[in-house]
Amino acid sequence: MSWTTAQAKRLRPMVIAQWGMHCHLCGKSIAGLEDYSIDHVVPRAQGGSNELSNLRSSHRACNYSRQDRSIEEYQSLNTDQVNWFIGLAA
Numbered sequence: 001m002s003w004t005t006a007q008a009k010r011l012r013p014m015v016i017a018q019w020g021m022h023c024h025l026c027g028k029s030i031a032g033l034e035d036y037s038i039d040h041v042v043p044r045a046q047g048g049s050n051e052l053s054n055l056r057s058s059h060r061a062c063n064y065s066r067q068d069r070s071i072e073e074y075q076s077l078n079t080d081q082v083n084w085f086i087g088l089a090a
């Protein structure tokens with residue numbers, strides 16, 4: 001199943017209700033929807049589903065900078081680089 005903007009918009013309220021406005025990648029709160037993105041715990045490129053159990057709230061910048069890395073890989077990245085991406089979105 002492909003992932004579309006319409007689908008993301010439809011799922012967004014459910015993901016927020018489940019996980020709140022809190023980025024699962026950096027642990028910080030998400031200021032507003034313009035900064036909000038749905039992230040896949042198991043990336044779609046690795047066969048991750050679009051089920052609520054595989055979806056988390058994230059910053060757009062964190063989601064973008066994660067790309068198709070695993071969560072462990074992402075969190076082992078250079079923190080300055082991650083902060084740079086977050087600063088870029090602010």
Ligand SMILES: [Zn+2]
Nearest residue numbers: 023026059062
């Ligand atoms: Zn974040």
